Amino acid sequence: MRGANRGNGPGAAMPWIRSLIVLVLPLLALRAGDDNATVQPKHTFSIVAHDPQRKEWGVATASKVLAVGAGVPWGKADVGAIATQASANLTYGPRGLVMLADGKTAQQTIDALTAADKRPDIRQVGVVDAKGKPAAFTGKKCGKWAGEKLGKHHVCLGNLLKGPEVVEAMSAAFEDAKGALATRLMAALEAGEKAGGDKRGKQSAAILVVRDQAGYLGFDDRIIDLRVDDHERPIQELGRILKLALQ
Numbered sequence: 362m363r364g365a366n367r368g369n370g371p372g373a374a375m376p377w378i379r380s381l382i383v384l385v386l387p388l389l390a391l392r393a394g395d396d397n398a399t400v401q402p403k404h405t406f407s408i409v410a411h412d413p414q415r416k417e418w419g420v421a422t423a424s425k426v427l428a429v430g431a432g433v434p435w436g437k438a439d440v441g442a443i444a445t446q447a448s449a450n451l452t453y454g455p456r457g458l459v460m461l462a463d464g465k466t467a468q469q470t471i472d473a474l475t476a477a478d479k480r481p482d483i484r485q486v487g488v489v490d491a492k493g494k495p496a497a498f499t500g501k502k503c504g505k506w507a508g509e510k511l512g513k514h515h516v517c518l519g520n521l522l523k524g525p526e527v528v529e530a531m532s533a534a535f536e537d538a539k540g541a542l543a544t545r546l547m548a549a550l551e552a553g554e555k556a557g558g559d560k561r562g563k564q565s566a567a568i569l570v571v572r573d574q575a576g577y578l579g580f581d582d583r584i585i586d587l588r589v590d591d592h593e594r595p596i597q598e599l600g601r602i603l604k605l606a607l608q
Contacts, residue, residue, distance in 0.1 A: 405429055406519030406558055407444040408531055408549040411493035412542040413514065417584070418442040418489060419570035421546035423596050425559045430567025430588035438573040438582035440491055441467065447485035447503040447520045450478055457488060467496035485509075487516040512536060517549065523557025530556035543570045543585045543607065547600055554596050566595040568603060 405424035411417070420434035420442050435454030436442035441461040445453035453474050460470040467488040475481040475498055482500040487509060489495045495516035497509035507520035510528040517531040534552030538545040546568055554563070567588040575584035587602055589595040 405433060405446045406517070406522055406527055406531070406550075406553045407433060407446060407487060408515060408517045408535060408546055408553075409442050409444045409487040409489045409495065410515035410535060410542065410546060410549075411442070411489045412545075413493055415542060415572065417542040417570055417572045417575075419542050419546050419568065419585070420444050421550045421566075421568045422446070423550055423554065423558065423563065423566040423599075425561040425564050427565060428588065428590040429565040430569070430590070434567055434569040436569050436571040436582075437462065438571045438575070441470075442489050442569075442571070443470075444487045444518065445484070446518070447500065447507070448480070448483035450474075450480075450484055453484070453486050457486075461488070461490055466490050466492075467494050471496050471498045485518060485520050487518040489514065489516065515549075517553070519553070519559070521559060521561065527553050527556045527558060541570075541607065543568060543603060546570070547603055550596055551600065563593075563595055565590050565592070566599040568599060 405422055407422035409420050418436045418441055422429050422433045432449055432451045433444050433446050437458045440458055443454050443457045457470050457474055460473055467490040470488050471486055482502040484500045485503050487497040493514040495511050497516045497518050499507050499509055504521035506522045506524050508525055509516055509518035510532040512532045515535055517528040519528055531549040531553040535545050535549040538548035568585055570585035571582040572584050573582055576582055585606055589598045592598045
């Protein structure tokens with residue numbers, strides 16, 4: 362089995378659980394957009410990318426929060442990938458993938474998500490669509506330094522970082538790296554940490570790569586789905602288990 366396989370096997374959600382999720386998500390979206398809501402910022406640095414040769418989409422992310430992989434990375438084969446962060450509206454992930462599946466571009470998806478949000482000023486989101494076109498949005502009230510770097514088939518983004526050199530180093534490392542998409546995403550994450558990363562420190566990291574029918578026994582699209590939820594050196598630990606997954 363290559364990577365964790367969420368959504369299949371003995372632990373798969375029953376239909377009633379999936380129905381409950383569908384009902385709850387709109388309520389979460391309203392709560393996340395409420396001016397009076399208490400939000401928990403997820404300051405983080407991420408890369409969202411596409412490999413047109415392998416027809417893969419992926420996200421790699423790291424942060425000084427517990428279990429960053431539980432909320433930031435989202436992806437669907439032949440549709441696109443999303444990273445939602447800062448004071449994250451976690452509904453951007455599933456809702457954004459639906460928009461991408463309906464044919465919206467990365468930029469159109471971001472425009473629609475932020476337009477429907479009462480607090481886009483505290484959100485940050487990066488998207489790569491089915492054609493590999495990247496787009497990003499950084500709200501004006503995201504923690505300093507906050508911003509993004511767009512490149513060919515990828516976007517690097519982060520907030521509460523040491524400075525713009527973090528996303529610039531990530532983009533350069535991704536473009537220079539060779540091999541599978543997961544390997545290139547990992548190179549970007551390592552470069553971001555070396556350039557300064559999250560200025561508060563480090564705690565968790567995650568990587569997600571999707572390709573059609575590439576998951577466990579071909580039942581889903583998650584070829585790589587790995588998390589390090591709490592570790593003194595999360596990026597190094599993620600790199601270690603990624604090597605095991607790629608063997």
